[in-house]
Amino acid sequence: MYAQASNERLTKWLMGAILVVAYAFLYMPIVHILFASLSSRPNFPYPPEFDYGSYIRLYTNTVYQDAFLNSLIIATCTSILSTVLGFLATVGVLRFGGRNALLYAAFFAGPLFVSEILLGISSMSLYYLVFELQGNMVTAIIANSVHCFSFCFLIMAALLYRYDWRMNEAAVVCGASPARAFYEVMLPLTWSGILGSLIVAFVLSLNGLDISFYLLGATPTMPSVAWGALRYGVKPELYALSSIINILVFAAIAVLYLVARSDRKQQVE
């Protein structure tokens, strides 16, 4: 009995050690480039110093500004479009799916299993080569939405499956219109899932290269400019850009965490 208990403790510590190593592996590059972006010696920035030169060069570089604006437009439109579609799909599968619910769920998760490069080149084939359309923001937004749609669908499905649909019906029985039932009953109870889906889709499409790359032609986006700059070697400006995005993503995840935690508290109450 004693041997088994110590054995179990050993397994626990071993798993904990793997977890620590994995998180270190995932975060060390991010922290390293944060230091590198703040240093005048980006290759070996230890001990850390605080030099904002690379951030100022990034700020004054107009190429990055245009690209960032384009990426922002794509990400905003993509997150809204894919969240709306994902919400429809989630409600459809969970409430109206009936016997075919799993079939629909598998189809809606399908884009997840087709790699981004295939999505990019196949959409490009359709628009450019078959219809001979010039690449524009709309096609890029749509192609990004296909990819993000699956993520939105899964996030909202995972958070909505506990939702009690009888609440909507109760509201309608009490005389509310379906739209009012949605705004006053459903939205307050499910907004954490919707917010999570908006954030994930926004960040995914902000940073994705493959899909936008094949659909935009010469229009620069943030990842494509970063990719282009990479060919001429990594510069501290890229480290600075990377660090800014990482901090933004971190902030978005922190918001998600706070929302999820307050949600859980509400449930307990």
Add this chain to the structure above:
Amino acid sequence: MSEAENRLNRRLFLHIPTVFLVIFFVLPLIALVVLSFWQTENYKIVREWTAMNYVTLATEPAYFIFFIRSLFMAIFVSVFSVVVSWPIAFFIVRYGGRYKLILSLLLAVPFLSGEVLRLIALQGMLGPTGLVNGVLLKLGAAPLRFIMYSNSATFIALVYLYLPMVVTTVYLSLLNFDFRLASAASACGANRFRIFSEIVWPLNLSGTIVGFLLCFIPTLSAALAPRFLGGPNGVLYGMSIAQQFGESGTWALGAAMGVVLFLFSMLVLGVFSLGIDLRRTGFTGMGRQ
């Protein structure tokens, strides 16, 4: 709810996303197939039906080598990620306690920051002037050659890119797993190995397979990581596709390569999905309805 209303709602909620996917997801894939049976000459499309592209793919050994290299890379990366994911996910679910949510969300930060930015960060670690070799040089040791511009660098990069995805999937599966089943088996006298091999593993197999596939399929078509980190002998299949659509302008050949990649992915997906019960993946949370 009346029957007619129900049908209207079904149409609204299920058919709009379905139509969207058919037009913008299925139709492009069909266009890719069509394009693969055409030809490109001097950066122009020639709309004549021919199977030349597939003949080129079958007879040119380079493409076969790229494909096999990608296949092995994808298998190694996915198996390694699954093996590492299990202890991490298990630890978070069993011992994470109130930090479960933080630990699982922390996985999302590296995942969401995008492929290009993560590759830039990795280059800062692995490159000739990166942190690892910088530390080694400071210590007076020789730099590690195998992490610069080689297939092992690509391996590390792909694990870095897709490990968060696999851990999250296995984590969600274990989170929805009822650990009282394991306690019950223990009470009935099963040892820990048997509990794992007969209860925990089989009941989470579906989630694990989904995680494996979500790593396998993108790594099979990886284009950016090998291009940036793979070096001269590191050309992978996805990278070759990207070149057909980029520099060389042989779109039709690239489309044929894409079709081959798609069919192979579907084959793998089909074979593995025999082992998947979506209700048990924990990914959709549908098992608890």
